[in-house]
Amino acid sequence: MEAQRCPMCGRVNPPGLEVCQYCQARLKPLWVEPPQDSSPSIEVGSTRARTPSASNEPLLPDWLLESRLDLGGESSPRMSEQDDSEQPLSEEASADEERFGGLFSDELGETEEDVPEWLRSLRDESESDQGVTATAAIEEGSEPIPFWLDFEEGKAEESPSEAPPSEKVLPFHEMPFEGLDLEDESLLSEITAEAKPISAEEPQTVPPFETLEPFLLEEQPSFPPQEQGVPPQPSASTLQERASLSPEAAEDWMSEIPSWLDALPGQDWEEGETAAPETPPEFLEGIVPPFVETEEELSDIEFPAWLGQIESTLEPQLESLMDTLTPAETETLLQEESLGEISQEQPAQSLAQEEIPVEVVGPLHGLRGILPAEPLVAEQKKPSKALSELLVTDKQRAQAELFLKLIEEEGKPKPMPSPKRARPHILWRMLIFFALFAGAILGFVQPQFATPPQELSVGVFDAMQAVNQLPAQASVLLVVDIEGQDFAEMQATTAAMLDQMMIKGAFFVLVSANQSGALQADRLLREVSRLSGHQYQPSSGWVNLGYLPGGVAGMQAFSQSLTEVLPFTIDGEVAWQNDRLRNIRTLSDFDLVVVITEDSTRARQWVEQLKGHVLESRLLFAVSAQVEPLIRSYYEANPRQIQSVLAGIRDGAIYETQTARPGWAMKLWGAYTLVVLTAIALILVGSVFYAVLALLNRPQAQGEGKER
């Protein structure tokens, strides 16, 4: 067994279930057609109604079962008669099939599933209608027909195609076409195109009573008002039976109330009793005229005076007009009037009836309007092709196009705005450079413009005192941590001090904590020796221990055991076997330790690592001017951590001035002084210029701020 899909929710259910496990809808119909009845194709003029047996429909009332059983007994002659009536039609149909290639034939292999839903419902209704009309046609010659039925018959015979089935039956129900725009012309044209073959074929087989509804063939029973909401629609067999009965029997049949109907509430009214006429409430009396049904009641109504005047003026005109007509014209007008009344009532009535579906299976077979939603929901198996197509309105299409346009514009590469780079103020640069350069040139050409520094600072004094206290042939440790770009300043700072040491015959031990410091130390001593006129040479005047690796850890290790950390000179010789260094084993054995650096961090590290290993009275620092603010706190602290600080070219020039031995510092001092003055002037001029510029632009900036 295959899994079955729920006709209500569309979900797949396991085989064997009768009720959907998701929505509790019935999966199998209560009544299933026998296999032999499902094979024949739908034939024109035949009904698909099946005659249920009493065994499989135990709930049917007795009167309905009897009527259906009676109808089953008469079905065979009806069908034979129907076959005879269809014989010539089948010949014409075969000719048409040959002409159209069997396009409109039911034998093209068209299965039940290939038929659209609306077409299937259309066929079902047409079958039921044709069944009704066929039964009426059987009884055409035997029973007297009412006058209005006679008129209808003649109308059907005269113009069978005036009301084709395609116009009466609305294929569009609510559920299958929900969401569709029924006003769409393309969709309507497509639907009408599908419906055309039927409408073109059916007029040939429509019986005379095809256009009549079943309720027109029966007399209106006098049901109580509360029963009119659910009127029992008679089936075709019932109608056929009623038509075959005499008027007396029909009255008996109508007067016979079934037992199940008798048990309904509200059935205790007397036989022949009619419902009381509706009367308006008391407050509407005199305002709203009562409902008029007969001419007698019409004559009792008092019309207003103005209406009577109109009537009095129109009646003579109408009478004169009637006198001018011939009898034939009068008869024609009467016929047209009667036809117009019927044709005005028929479309609305037939439309309302056609919209109500007729049950074709189950115990309610043949009844109309009992379960109006069943054919719309339960029989929906195959959605129409129109449902799969996307219906887009013009507004939605415009919005979609706008959205696509936005996406395209976002995907397009946009040129990046070039960042505004600050233009190098080349003019200002050149102006400042040439001003400083001119000051330097002027300082070298005219050194008398700059007076040498005369005042003795505390740091220079302490340094001079420490150097002066050096013994002859003293051993001095020079820690030189300088880079190449600061060599000139450090040379100017330390030249006078080194000159004094050389005068005393000091022996230098050079070490550096940076990689280029060893060479700078060697260069420094060479330059000082050359400028001061000394004959200091390596190994005889100094020993260069080279580079001290390890950073702070190397400094600490050097402070603790210098001979083990740096046993060799930069030339690869054993350092501590020199005659001048035989007595040197620790830092405290040196007569003086001088740290020469332009790096504040390195200066602080040397102070920290040398503390405790060198006496403060033997520790000097010669630093760059930029390091002075940081290293001076160690010098000016109480107690001092270092003996003295020489900072910058100024202290070097003071030292040279105090020793009366002008050296490298004094050579640069004149130019240096003018350059500093020029720099001060430029800073002041530039500050004033930008201050004035800011004051001038202030109102404009305030205006822009207010605008924002």
Place this chain on the structure above:
Amino acid sequence: MTLDVPYLDLLGSALGVLLTLLVFSYLLGDHFLVRLVFYGYIGLMAGFAVVIAFNSVLYPLLLQPLIDDPLAGWMQVAVPLLLSGLLCFKVSTRLSRIGNLSLAFLVGVSLAALIGGAIQGTLMPQLSAVISPFDLERSSVAAADRFSGLIEGFLILFGTVATLAYFHFGARPRFSGSARRLEWIEALSWVGQIFIAIALGLIFAGLLRAGFVALVERVQVLLNFVITLQQGF
């Protein structure tokens, strides 16, 4: 062919002048010649550092002991060589964890030396220097200058506290969601900014002075070169 020393000095001076002028040409903007000088200087310093490291570290501390006495040398350099070898694994991202042992040893020793030196060499002496002006009995200042020393001590203490208050970033949250320091800390930090500005101004002035000395020295080199050329030709 040999060149006399004066010619070599002149050639060296000419090269120095040329490089100086190229550096000065940076005033016109960054260009190829300036970059050539900068890159040449950086490359020269890097090569020089390698030579210095080999001559000052590798050869005397690693190779020389092995050459002089291989057995004793191996005993001496085994541990440093092992730790140095482990550092080579830092090149590989997968095996870099092996080198963490040597790196941890280096960082630990360096930090120990740095922190210990900072506490003993800077923090404690500087704290003592700040407090000492208020110890009138042990102060080395003369009795006549003790009052001025006391004022100086207050000034130093106030400047130190104000400067440290500027680096106090603790704040309490407010109802508005913002955080703001206490009012008195805010005021103290504002005073501390003045001290910091003065100190930074001094450092910047010293930097300018160092730069001016370098400029003056380069100008002197140019003048000497010109004078030498005038005298020589």
